[in-house]
């Protein structure tokens with residue numbers, strides 16, 4: 421299913437392409453209408469529209485900034501063509517107030533220890549989304565936030581900074597909770613918490629499987645990052661004292677709220693939050709399909725909304741290829757023949773099933789290739805060491821399932837292979853064989869290498885390519901649907917001409 425929002429953006433982008441390149445701003449009428457009407461789930465589980473107040477929409481300019489770069493830092497993140505749309509919850513306030521935009525971290529009035537942490541991470545100034553999101557996230561009284569921007573635009577840093585700045589370090593109780601869809605992503609987020617909080621006294625704890633002893637009685641850490649099932653369990657057993665919780669963050673929020681996926685667990689966590697005082701709810705994701713978008717407004721009521729969109733979304737796109745394999749077995753042969761290319765940088769191979777990932781990795785290993793496989797059936801410590809080895813570059817090829825399709829930030833990854841295309845039925849265990857376009861976007865990203873970052877490939881202006889394997893009419897049609905939804909041609913590469921294949925790919929990676 422394609423997010424209509426992205427399709428509309430695409431059409432709009434085509435119509436207004438010149439404007440995007442200038443400082444002219446374009447109010448997003450489509451978004452206006454989608455935020456004005458939210459949906460409510462009725463007893464049968466269907467969504468019906470309820471009318472919400474019209475938002476005030478302000479747009480930041482779309483100018484590309486120049487100069488003021490700190491060499492060696494992720495400057496693409498800072499200097500990018502962009503469009504930010506802010507929808508303020510409080511319609512009485514002046515949306516053009518400079519209070520709602522900052523150009524430096526100093527303007528945010530952060531504690532010196534936090535500023536030190538930020539600079540120590542090499543950040544010289546806020547990214548585009550941070551410029552607009554941070555003043556809103558940090559303002560008092562705390563207001564909920566629903567934020568959407570592509571992978572790698574600085575969302576994690578924004579919500580981590582919010583959690584850290586709201587913690588009272590003199591109180592040894594949990595004060596911020598953050599949920600992510602996988603332990604790998606929770607660990608990645610925690611690494612940002614510890615890096616940014618390096619000069620503070622922040623205490624942290626994981627709420628991920630097998631991290632705490634079963635008989636753990638009390639967590640006193642200030643910030644807890646985890647996955648929804650384990651977080652809910654620790655809350656239910658009162659291992660987490662909730663009395664001082666001030667912030668509740670969902671990363672990859674659309675995934676976390678999806679009724680067919682983690683939605684129930686996430687809701688359980690939310691329902692256990694204290695009602696004695698307000699808790700700031702922060703939702704961030706790169707994608708918000710329409711049905712989740714509506715639900716998210718109920719989950720985080722009266723939220724400020726912020727969206728950042730790069731002009732290239734779905735228009736130019738990352739280099740995407742497909743290979744027409746003869747049958748399922750031929751996919752394996754092709755993958756093996758790609759091995760040299762896969763190890764130029766690092767690669768992630770996505771499969772539909774855990775057993776496929778294991779089978780391919782066992783066969784490739786037996787044939788002398790060095791690959792690793794990671795999926796949800798592996799035990800916790802094994803998962804940690806596999807992703808750590810991959811992060812450190814000790815393994816170059818990772819064969820996996822959708823478990824790490826979202827949010828994993830590994831700079832060296834420049835190739836993604838969709839050994840199996842992502843399908844809707846992987847999300848909801850249904851018989852729905854339509855392609856899952858959101859997951860596809862998360863797996864590979866969809867913009868060209870010159871955007872600030874993409875999904876797993878091409879982050880920070882590095883080049884990246886994706887290759888889709890199709891092997892019959894059904895898979896070909898599924899890929900065609902993805903192609904149509906993204907509005908970008910996926911180029912065929914012959915599977916019988918290895919030299920041409922290598923040449924094309926090397927050229928794409930240059």
Ligand SMILES: Nc1ncnc2c1ncn2[C@@H]1O[C@H](COP(=O)(O)OP(=O)(O)OP(=O)(O)O)[C@@H](O)[C@H]1O
Pocket residue numbers: 493494495497498542543544545546547550569570571572573574575576577578705706827828829
């Ligand atoms: N202000 C900044 N200046 C420089 N680098 C930054 C800044 N903010 C974030 N980064 C870096 O940019 C990269 C992407 O940021 P971050 O992980 O916060 O993005 P994201 O939008 O959360 O991505 P994803 O959707 O994939 O989780 C990280 O390596 C981070 O350290």
